[in-house]
Amino acid sequence: xxxxxxxxxxxxxxxxxxxxxxxxxxxxxxxxxxxxxxxxxxxxxxxxxxxxxxxxxxxxxxxxxxxxxxxxxxxxxxxxxxxxxxxxxxxxxxxxxxxxxxxxxxxxxxxxxxxxxxxxxxxxxxxxxxxxxxxxxxxxxxxxxxxxxxxxxxxxxxxxxxxxxxxxxxxxxxxx
Amino acid sequence: xxxxxxxxxxxxxxxxxxxxxxxxxxxxxxxxxxxxxxxxxxxxxxxxxxxxxxxxxxxxxxxxxxxxxxxxxxxxxxxxxxxxxxxxxxxxxxxxxxxxxxxxxxxxxxxxxxxxxxxxxxxxxxxxxxxxxxxxxxxxxxxxxxxxxxxxxxxxxxxxxxxxxxxxxxxxxxxxxxxxxxxxxxxxxxxxxxxxxxxxxxxxxxxxxxxxxxxxxxxxxxxxxxxxxxxxxxxxxxxxxxxxxxxxxxxxxxxxxxxxxxxxxxxxxxxxxxxxxxxxxxxxxxxxxxxxxxxxxxxxxxxxxxxxxxxxxxxxxxxxxxxxxxxxxxxxxxxxxxxxxxxxxxxxxxxxxxxxxxxxxxxxxxxxxxxxxxxxxxxxxxxxxxxxxxxxxxxxxxxxxxxxxxxxxxxxxxxxxxxxxxxxxxxxxxxxxx
Numbered sequence: 155x156x157x158x159x160x161x162x163x164x165x166x167x168x169x170x171x172x173x174x175x176x177x178x179x180x181x182x183x184x185x186x187x188x189x190x191x192x193x194x195x196x197x198x199x200x201x202x203x204x205x206x207x208x209x210x211x212x213x214x215x216x217x218x219x220x221x222x223x224x225x226x227x228x229x230x231x232x233x234x235x236x237x238x239x240x241x242x243x244x245x246x247x248x249x250x251x252x253x254x255x256x257x258x259x260x261x262x263x264x265x266x267x268x269x270x271x272x273x274x275x276x277x278x279x280x281x282x283x284x285x286x287x288x289x290x291x292x293x294x295x296x297x298x299x300x301x302x303x304x305x306x307x308x309x310x311x312x313x314x315x316x317x318x319x320x321x322x323x324x325x326x327x328x329x330x
Numbered sequence: 331x332x333x334x335x336x337x338x339x340x341x342x343x344x345x346x347x348x349x350x351x352x353x354x355x356x357x358x359x360x361x362x363x364x365x366x367x368x369x370x371x372x373x374x375x376x377x378x379x380x381x382x383x384x385x386x387x388x389x390x391x392x393x394x395x396x397x398x399x400x401x402x403x404x405x406x407x408x409x410x411x412x413x414x415x416x417x418x419x420x421x422x423x424x425x426x427x428x429x430x431x432x433x434x435x436x437x438x439x440x441x442x443x444x445x446x447x448x449x450x451x452x453x454x455x456x457x458x459x460x461x462x463x464x465x466x467x468x469x470x471x472x473x474x475x476x477x478x479x480x481x482x483x484x485x486x487x488x489x490x491x492x493x494x495x496x497x498x499x500x501x502x503x504x505x506x507x508x509x510x511x512x513x514x515x516x517x518x519x520x521x522x523x524x525x526x527x528x529x530x531x532x533x534x535x536x537x538x539x540x541x542x543x544x545x546x547x548x549x550x551x552x553x554x555x556x557x558x559x560x561x562x563x564x565x566x567x568x569x570x571x572x573x574x575x576x577x578x579x580x581x582x583x584x585x586x587x588x589x590x591x592x593x594x595x596x597x598x599x600x601x602x603x604x605x606x607x608x609x610x611x612x613x614x615x616x617x618x619x620x621x622x623x624x625x626x627x628x629x630x631x632x633x634x635x636x637x638x639x640x641x642x643x644x645x646x647x648x649x650x651x652x653x654x655x656x657x658x659x660x661x662x663x664x665x666x667x668x669x670x671x672x673x674x675x676x677x678x679x680x681x682x683x684x685x686x687x688x689x690x691x692x693x694x695x696x697x698x699x700x701x702x703x704x705x706x707x708x709x710x711x712x713x714x715x716x717x718x719x720x721x722x723x724x725x726x727x728x729x730x731x732x733x734x735x736x737x738x739x740x741x742x743x744x745x746x747x748x749x750x751x752x753x754x755x756x757x758x759x760x761x762x763x764x
Binding site for chain 1: 345346348349350351352354365366368369372373377379394395400402403405406409450451452454466467468469470471473474477478480482484516517520521550552615616703704705722724725726727730
């Protein structure tokens, strides 16, 4: 199982699609390693520029609704993975992206809209750490000198099994 | 309690329920292309598991970038080609025989009612037009599909959309699906399948139903579906007549076993009367941002693109040609037309359609996905605008900084003549008079 948690990147928009996460022009790569450099290169979000080093050290993404919509490309989770980002927490996900995350042994965590809104309202966008307590199904966000918030989450038992197994290939190969 | 078509397909294919709420299905057709498959192949090789569960159930095509445009895309093509040869995958389509997967595979008769179909491509939902459960998946799902012939799903809920009324002249399946997406929004059908029904769907050809189902994923749906009927039997007839001992009635009766029961339970039922629907186009960067195209007549365009898995079939080219015939592209506008398969290309040539496009100033390309996802064959420059028959208008989709307006082939053809977004109805009327 992967190790989850670390500094948070906040992406304050709904419907962030997989073309924005990794543009199609990089789909001619045949290794996952080559994708990491281009993560979120085409994201349409005022003030966001991946070239400023904002992605460096990030381990968790927090975003709004329908994250990962569009293309089925698993290159989107891979581009996150190659940047050390194994967790995305959002109001909701597109189905294929969500499954791709769990299939790679990563976490796509759905949180209630009010919870996400609270995190966007209260957290320090440039200095929040998210610790993931997988056994207790809790995300602990901390920022500033002493601010913190614990947020419980649930994932379905199949997705949990995939995370523990390290992914769908490992799970399926052992079972089918 | 009755069942939907999706529930019937799930029940007939389930091989395991590892946890409540997850069903592992046997897959009838695993489709592969050169963009999402090579990494699966490389991973299987690295794991010492370079095997396929059933070579006859795997279909593969090089379609996204073909002919290869650079060393990297040539490597992808080679990886797929070598893998297909090594595993004796008979249904592998390489240059000269290749076309856009979601147009080519139906044409070959690979998809049948009641089938389960996966591919590493989100527009796999197209094949639901045949009454199949067809879902786009990522590379890991594809890899497990190749190795084990199974895929896991949460049983989807069903949204039924009854499309009623009568389509006005100049309004097509593309306008209908854009209106559906506008109504549902880009996430309105997440974790659902959309069942398209009603008299308008019943009257549609298989090509029109494929256009409809193709864009179900743009509303977040796992698959679009139409009930298999006489049209389905007719389309598949060359491939199934032996199986049904030359009896269309027998085929139809067999197909009907998949129909949703009258007392099936739906997540939601929507009735959409399309009698007053006008030709529409998208604005902005989301496919649910849809407006009447006549309200967008101040939008100038640089390029027209007619093709793709949504609208690159013969009927699409034919309607566009009927509008283009005898005209020229507006000065400064580039036209690109890509027939979706070699068969369509041949038929269009025979019918004089290719000549009409060329006489109007269009570049006719080989069958490929190409420009739709900005990989080749018509990428936009920063600030350029395209009237396109494709399925996605995401920021950067057809090239960084470009703007894509999605519309029907008729609207795209009319827009090319005028040099700006244009309601196709006046061209259709004019032609009728002459």
